[in-house]
Structures are given as C-alpha cells and as structure tokens.
Amino acid sequence: MDALYTAVATANGRDGRAVSSDGQLDLALAMPPAMGGNGQGTNPEQLFAAGYAACFASALALVGRQAKVDTKDISVTAEVSIGKDETSFALAVVLRAELPPELENETGHQLLEQAHAVCPYSKATRGNIDVQLVVE
Known part of the structure; x- marks a missing residue:
C-alpha cells in the first residue's frame, strides 16, 4: 500500500487518555457504565x-x-x-x-x-x- 496519510494516536488504557500526535484529539477514556465503568469519558x-x-x-x-x-x-x-x-x-x-x-x-x-x-x-x-x- 502506498500510504497517503498516517494517523498516530497514543492511549494508556480504557480508563485514561487518548491523544493524537498533532494534538487535535485529546480525550478522556472511561469504561461505559454497562461494562462497570463511570462513563466519564469516551470509549x-x-x-x-x-x-x-x-x-x-x-x-x-x-x-x-x-x-x-x-x-x-x-x-x-x-x-x-x-x-x-x-x-x-x-x-x-x-x-x-x-x-x-x-x-x-x-x-x-x-x-x-x-x-x-x-x-x-x-x-x-x-x-x-x-x-x-x-x-x-
């Protein structure tokens, strides 16, 4: 494949943060309540x-x-x-x-x-x- 674009993001688990290399994405991560989490972030x-x-x-x-x-x-x-x-x-x-x-x-x-x-x-x-x- 001849890549036209490569997105890069780093996460540190389901209860943490996800951040893209360009800073455009910076989200809190959390388990949804249906799976026992508090839902205070995306998943x-x-x-x-x-x-x-x-x-x-x-x-x-x-x-x-x-x-x-x-x-x-x-x-x-x-x-x-x-x-x-x-x-x-x-x-x-x-x-x-x-x-x-x-x-x-x-x-x-x-x-x-x-x-x-x-x-x-x-x-x-x-x-x-x-x-x-x-x-x-």
Missing part, C-alpha cells in the same frame, strides 16, 4: 463508531458520484457493540444509512453494498466481525 467503541460512520459516508458519496446519484442528504450511523464470543471479546457493527425517499429502494441497497466493498473500514473488518447494512 474505543464510540471512537470506532465515529470513524466507521465517517468513512462509510465518504464511501457512499464516492459510489454515488460514480453512479451519478446525489448523496448529499445521506447520513450514516454506526452502532458498535462489544460482547463476549467463544474465546474473549468481539465486536459487531450495524451501519444505518438514512437515505432520501427516492433512494429507499433497490438503488439505495446497491449503493450500500458498493460502499461496503470500497470503504477501508469495511475492508479491514471483512471476515473478522459481523457488519449489518440497514437502509433507513
């Missing part, structure tokens, strides 16, 4: 959800442009769940794309599948975690 699942939603929305815009479909009113919500699997912990994702009424059809579903094929987050998770695509 890796929220960070992953934000990144995945942004990346997938960008991929939708790309495939929309290629198909000559207006995607400016599309938004993506990522729900990232953490739970236990057979051996330890695992993630699952639901990507909810809010589409304008004219795309709540086969075209909209096709755009989601195409975006899922090109989105770097989708590529990174493919075969590793369950990802569901939902048109809203």
Whole structure:
C-alpha cells in the first residue's frame, strides 16, 4: 500500500487518555457504565463508531458520484457493540444509512453494498466481525 496519510494516536488504557500526535484529539477514556465503568469519558467503541460512520459516508458519496446519484442528504450511523464470543471479546457493527425517499429502494441497497466493498473500514473488518447494512 502506498500510504497517503498516517494517523498516530497514543492511549494508556480504557480508563485514561487518548491523544493524537498533532494534538487535535485529546480525550478522556472511561469504561461505559454497562461494562462497570463511570462513563466519564469516551470509549474505543464510540471512537470506532465515529470513524466507521465517517468513512462509510465518504464511501457512499464516492459510489454515488460514480453512479451519478446525489448523496448529499445521506447520513450514516454506526452502532458498535462489544460482547463476549467463544474465546474473549468481539465486536459487531450495524451501519444505518438514512437515505432520501427516492433512494429507499433497490438503488439505495446497491449503493450500500458498493460502499461496503470500497470503504477501508469495511475492508479491514471483512471476515473478522459481523457488519449489518440497514437502509433507513
């Protein structure tokens, strides 16, 4: 891969801080209450959800442009769940794309599948975690 950009961040655990090398990201980290924490900070699942939603929305815009479909009113919500699997912990994702009424059809579903094929987050998770695509 020919890297176009490399993000660098350092974290010191689920109850600590996450800081990017350029200082643009500087967040308190905390376990969510559902996992026994105080919830007084963000958590890796929220960070992953934000990144995945942004990346997938960008991929939708790309495939929309290629198909000559207006995607400016599309938004993506990522729900990232953490739970236990057979051996330890695992993630699952639901990507909810809010589409304008004219795309709540086969075209909209096709755009989601195409975006899922090109989105770097989708590529990174493919075969590793369950990802569901939902048109809203």
